[in-house]
Amino acid sequence: MTLGSASARPTSSRFPSAHSLTVGGRLFLIDCGEGCQMQMARFKVPFPRLDNVCISHLHGDHVFGLFGLISTLDMVGRVAPLHIYAPEGMQKLLNVISDFFGAVKYELVVHTVKCKEPVLIQSFKSLDIYAFPLRHRVETYGYLFREREPQPNIVKEAIGEYNLTLEEIGTLKRKENIIRQGKEGEMIMLEYEKLTYKPFEARSFAYCSDTAPYPKLKEWLMGTDLIYHEATYASDLKALSKTTAHSTSKDAAELALAIGAKKLVIGHFSSRYRNLDLLLEEARGVFPETFLAQEGMIFDIPQNVSIKKKR
Amino acid sequence: MTLGSASARPTSSRFPSAHSLTVGGRLFLIDCGEGCQMQMARFKVPFPRLDNVCISHLHGDHVFGLFGLISTLDMVGRVAPLHIYAPEGMQKLLNVISDFFGAVKYELVVHTVKCKEPVLIQSFKSLDIYAFPLRHRVETYGYLFREREPQPNIVKEAIGEYNLTLEEIGTLKRKENIIRQGKEGEMIMLEYEKLTYKPFEARSFAYCSDTAPYPKLKEWLMGTDLIYHEATYASDLKALSKTTAHSTSKDAAELALAIGAKKLVIGHFSSRYRNLDLLLEEARGVFPETFLAQEGMIFDIPQNVSIKKKR
Numbered sequence: 001m002t003l004g005s006a007s008a009r010p011t012s013s014r015f016p017s018a019h020s021l022t023v024g025g026r027l028f029l030i031d032c033g034e035g036c037q038m039q040m041a042r043f044k045v046p047f048p049r050l051d052n053v054c055i056s057h058l059h060g061d062h063v064f065g066l067f068g069l070i071s072t073l074d075m076v077g078r079v080a081p082l083h084i085y086a087p088e089g090m091q092k093l094l095n096v097i098s099d100f101f102g103a104v105k106y107e108l109v110v111h112t113v114k115c116k117e118p119v120l121i122q123s124f125k126s127l128d129i130y131a132f133p134l135r136h137r138v139e140t141y142g143y144l145f146r147e148r149e150p151q152p153n154i155v156k157e158a159i160g161e162y163n164l165t166l167e168e169i170g171t172l173k174r175k176e177n178i179i180r181q182g183k184e185g186e187m188i189m190l191e192y193e194k195l196t197y198k199p200f201e202a203r204s205f206a207y208c209s210d211t212a213p214y215p216k217l218k219e220w221l222m223g224t225d226l227i228y229h230e231a232t233y234a235s236d237l238k239a240l241s242k243t244t245a246h247s248t249s250k251d252a253a254e255l256a257l258a259i260g261a262k263k264l265v266i267g268h269f270s271s272r273y274r275n276l277d278l279l280l281e282e283a284r285g286v287f288p289e290t291f292l293a294q295e296g297m298i299f300d301i302p303q304n305v306s307i308k309k310k311r
Numbered sequence: 312m313t314l315g316s317a318s319a320r321p322t323s324s325r326f327p328s329a330h331s332l333t334v335g336g337r338l339f340l341i342d343c344g345e346g347c348q349m350q351m352a353r354f355k356v357p358f359p360r361l362d363n364v365c366i367s368h369l370h371g372d373h374v375f376g377l378f379g380l381i382s383t384l385d386m387v388g389r390v391a392p393l394h395i396y397a398p399e400g401m402q403k404l405l406n407v408i409s410d411f412f413g414a415v416k417y418e419l420v421v422h423t424v425k426c427k428e429p430v431l432i433q434s435f436k437s438l439d440i441y442a443f444p445l446r447h448r449v450e451t452y453g454y455l456f457r458e459r460e461p462q463p464n465i466v467k468e469a470i471g472e473y474n475l476t477l478e479e480i481g482t483l484k485r486k487e488n489i490i491r492q493g494k495e496g497e498m499i500m501l502e503y504e505k506l507t508y509k510p511f512e513a514r515s516f517a518y519c520s521d522t523a524p525y526p527k528l529k530e531w532l533m534g535t536d537l538i539y540h541e542a543t544y545a546s547d548l549k550a551l552s553k554t555t556a557h558s559t560s561k562d563a564a565e566l567a568l569a570i571g572a573k574k575l576v577i578g579h580f581s582s583r584y585r586n587l588d589l590l591l592e593e594a595r596g597v598f599p600e601t602f603l604a605q606e607g608m609i610f611d612i613p614q615n616v617s618i619k620k621k622r
Contacts, residue, residue: 009386012352016379034379035346041323060412064379068327068345071371075320089411096407100400101371 002267002293003039007210007232007246008061009271010034015295016061017209017268019228020045023127023145029053029069030143030207036065037072043296048076052122054129055086056209057140058093067097074104081107085121085131087139088112113141118220126150132220134211136245142211144221146204152196162190172196201304209268212242213251218258226301227256228293231266234278249279253286262301267293313578313604314350318521318543318557319372320582321345326606327372328520328579330539331356334438334456340364340380341454341518347376348383354607359387363433365440366397367520368451369404378408385415392418396432396442398450399423424452429531437461443531445522447556453522455532457515463507473501483507512615520579523553524562529569537612538567539604542577545589560590564597573612578604 004015016033020040027049029036040047047069056062066084073082084090091110098104111121118132121143130144151173158164168178168190178190206221209230221227231249233241241248249266256264264287269276276292283290291299315326327344331351338360340347351358358380367373377395384393395401402421409415422432429443432454441455462484469475479489479501489501517532520541532538542560544552552559560577567575575598580587587603594601602610 009383010349010352010379012349012355015349034376035349038321038323038326038346041321044323058411060379060382064375065345068321068371068375072320093411100369100404 001043001045001298002265002295003036003043003045004031004033005267005269005293005295006033006061007230007268007270008059010061011271011274013295014269014271015039016064017056018065019207019293021145021205023147026051026124026127028145031056031062031209032065032069033061034064037069039295040069048073048078050082051080052083052129053085054131054143054207055084055090056134056142056207057087057136057138058089059138059210062209063093067101070094070097070104070108071101074106078104078106081109083109083111083122085111085113085129085143087141088114115141117216118144132217133214134208134217135214136210136212140210142206142208142217144204144206144224147202149202150199152192153199155195155197158195162195164195203301203303205301208252208255210246212245213247213255217255221255221259221261224259225262226265226299227259227261227263228265228267228299229255230268231279231283232268232270234273235282237270249283249290250286253283253290256287256290261287262289263299264290265293265299266290269293312354312356312609313576313606314347314354314356315342315344316578316580316604316606317344317372318541318579318581319370321372322582322585324606325580325582326350327375328367329376330518330604332456332516334458337362337435337438339456342367342373342520343376343380344372345375348380350606351380359384359389361393362391363394363440364396365442365454365518366395366401367445367453367518368398368447368449369400370449370521373521374404378412381405381408381415381419382412385417389415389417392420394420394422394433396422396424396440396454398452399425425450426452428527429455443528444525445519445528446525447521447523451521453517453519453528455515455517455535458513460513461510463503464510466506466508469506473506475506514612514614516612519563519566521557523556524558524566528566532566532570532572535570536573537576537610538570538572538574539576539578539610540566541579542590542594543579543581545584546593548581560594560601561597564594564601567598567601572598573600574610575601576604576610577601 001020003018006014015035017031018033018036019030021028113131118130121131122129131141134140172192180188204224205226206224207228229252231252232246235248312331314329317325326346328342329344329347330341332339424442429441432442433440442452445451483503491499493499515535516537517535518539540563542563543557546559
């Protein structure tokens with residue numbers, strides 16, 4: 001969910017960068033601009049469930065909401081550690097804030113991100129999170145959330161047809177073929193590809209803000225389903241986007257097209273745009289499945305469940 | 312105008328403490344909780360006109376909006392210095408933030424407030440600002456804005472009737488009597504009290520947050536027209552208000568009554584109150600002219616203009 005779609009200068013309707021992400025009941029926060037906790041309250045994001053915050057870079061419009069959020073979590077009696085993934089400097093910053101405003105009673109675990117290509121920064125049962133470098137004026141990282149490939153399900157009818165043992169079922173689920181000896185001593189191969197199916201497609205989401213266009217992202221994010229990409233300007237301000245190390249909405253759309261994304265969400269809009277139609281239009285000219293990040297809006301990746309009743 | 316009426320934990324509708332004040336075209340900010348700049352944008356407070364910010368104390372819910380505001384003012388090209396009045400520590404805090412997020416191009420002038428009784432901290436042509444100590448868990452100050460007593464106006468008809476010279480008019484405006492020699496050598500006294508009138512009543516506003524009830528405020532704020540006072544709790548939580556060094560709405564009302572205020576605005580409400588009727592009711596039981604601080608609400612002190620046409 002978009003909690004903040006503004007670039008550095010907020011407007012009367014747009015808050016600085018902040019997004020929540022829910023995967024399988026887990027709640028993540030990606031960037032935490034000023035007012036993030038108020039937006040979470042406003043849009044009923046169950047923030048005590050938050051365990052992981054990914055910060056792209058240490059610019060105020062991506063960070064200034066963190067201090068208040070950390071303090072509020074303390075006030076509501078949090079005991080579980082809060083994990084914060086961020087470029088170098090975050091630990092020092094949090095130490096300073098804690099010196100001024102007091103330490104919180106739960107643990108803040110800072111994971112310093114430092115990489116030149118995608119690295120796995122956290123793994124959960126069915127989800128991996130990678131950080132990858134972006135190209136901005138300061139050290140900046142994007143985050144890729146990728147569901148793990150699910151274990152294949154056994155085609156129901158095959159169990160009876162072949163009298164599959166529990167051990168054999170395990171073999172097939174590990175994507176290994178079964179070799180049996182037939183009544184006449186012949187070898188029978190039971191192929192896992194024929195007797196199993198993928199219960200659903202693993203989904204992926206990439207977050208890219210702030211960044212100038214960066215060709216390596218095409219390779220790194222190939223096949224990502226949903227991509228959030230900053231689009232601070234329209235194309236007529238291409239020159240300004242270069243000097244500030246930002247992107248136009250067309251840049252964002254070109255990346256989405258190149259990686260074969262299903263959906264692109266653009267955000268981090270310059271305060272000069274009261275109306276965002278131009279940015280949307282330019283992006284849709286390249287990549288039709290583009291949507292505007294707007295406060296409170298939820299962008300869903302439907303879980304593509306396959307139900308295979310018959311072979 | 313109230314920009315934030317919450318206590319430490321904001322709610323879906325209440326932002327942390329922040330208030331703007333306009334006196335004779337000058338814009339002041341009193342406390343600057345997280346999201347203050349977004350509230351200013353939302354309620355069209357012309358924030359580039361801001362020159363003076365008064366911070367009561369260094370708790371996050373009164374300060375965390377300052378970093379973003381300072382940065383946004385830089386982005387919109389501010390050149391004039393910004394004056395910040397705050398307890399000790401503010402300069403150091405701003406230095407740290409500037410180390411992390413970069414220095415701004417205009418000057419931040421920090422005035423460290425330290426006093427045990429009211430002191431004048433700033434004077435403008437027609438306005439004096441005083442700081443005075445409050446009683447909280449950390450060093451905390453309230454602020455008193457007091458218009459200067461206006462120079463008296465001359466009753467129009469007196470000019471012709473007594474053929475007042477420019478010099479004599481100056482004398483009367485300085486509140487001095489004129490002594491003339493009559494035709495027969497007798498002394499004639501022209502009394503300024505009879506020949507002048509006060510063009511309007513000087514107004515005053517006091518801001519008291521956060522604080523436990525503090526008897527000295529009665530003396531220091533006597534006769535203040537409008538008072539904002541924190542009212543974190545209702546009376547049933549009096550014990551909690553003591554341990555946290557806060558006030559109940561009844562405490563606030565008792566002070567307003569004791570100083571003969573015209574109007575009391577209560578704020579800094581605990582997040583436990585979804586509905587604020589109880590707090591308002593309890594306060595109005597003591598001081599009927601009590602109002603709830605609510606985001607976007609303007610509390611005016613009408614300028615009581617006297618037009619004296621005839622003596």
